[in-house]
Amino acid sequence: MAQTVIHKADTRGKADHGWLNSYHTFSFSGYYDPSRVHFGALRVLNDDTVAAKQGFGRHPHDNMEIISIPLEGDLQHEDSMGNVAVIKKGDIQVMSAGTGIYHSEYNKNNDQLVKFLQIWVFPNKRDVTPRxxxxxxxxxxxxxxxxxxxxxxxxxxxVWIHQNAWFHIGHFDAGVKAEYTIKDQDNGVYAFILSGNVSINGHSLSARDGIGIWETDKLDITADTEAEFLLMDVPMTVRL
Known part of the structure; x- marks a missing residue:
């Protein structure tokens, strides 16, 4: 029988730094909940809003796959590998931190917020060459x-990462249905609702709710309203 965990939007951790408003689905920084440290290989799911002319200064990462999905506005990225880039809605950014990197993220707009998801996934091998x-x-x-x-x-x-993981995004009109087959028998899926109302395996979800489902082979998805959502198909056991 399928196992399920539901995280409603208003139960997430929150950090308001003035320039940064961040909601944490899983334990992160000053937010810690022992029941919400990770979902299998999915370690971090942060829902961030960065004020105009503000950003994250240069900071380090290692041995983590880091995925950024812009939702609104554009964000400038610089890193110790020499990359300088701007990511915007429709883009997907990935870094394999591996043996270690430094990077910064900055909203250079004068009057526009940047909203993006930052996601960390445990890799299936350590100390890879950063990319x-x-x-x-x-x-x-x-x-x-x-x-x-x-x-x-x-x-x-x-994009690709060092893990047996697959991500999908759907933007459905009201009433549209889909079936998603989990890619590996050892995997589960964490779904995050970006907007609208969605039912997954009979569970009703609203914007910014999350649901994790494992020990099953498929998901039945129905958009109850126009809705956009992210599916993260990840191993349930972390092996390093």
Whole structure:
């Protein structure tokens, strides 16, 4: 029988730093809940809003796969590998921190917020050579279907990471249904609702709610209103 955990939007951790408003689905920084440290290999799911002319100064990471999904505005990225780039809605950014990197993220706009998801996934191998990639996807390709944005393979659609994980985004009209088959029998799926109302395996979810489902092979998805959502198919056991 499928196992399920639901995290309603208003139960998330919150940090308001003035320039940064961040909601934490899982324990992060000053927010700690022993029952919400991770979902399998999914370690961090932060829902961040960065004020104009503000950002994250240069800081380090290692041995983590870091994925950024812009939702609104654009964010400038710089890192110790020499990359300087801007990511915006429709882009997917990935870093394999591996043996160690430094990076910064900054909203250079004078009057526009930046909203983005920052996601950390435990890798399946340690101390890899750090790398950076970003791609631009066509949001029309997620209209009433699931658009793959991440996988374990550089030859597949989307970006790739050092983990047996697949991410998809769907933007469905009201009433549209879909079935998602979990990619590996050892995986589960964490779904995060970006907007609207969605039912997954009979559970009603609203914007910014999350649901984790495992020990099953598929999800039944119905958009109860126009809705956008992210599916993160990840191993339930972390092996390093």
């Amino acid at each position: 950076y990639d970003q791609i631009s996807l066509n949001p029309a390709d997620r209209h009433n279907k699931l658009q793959q944005i991440l996988s374990p393979s550089a030859d597949d659609e989307g």
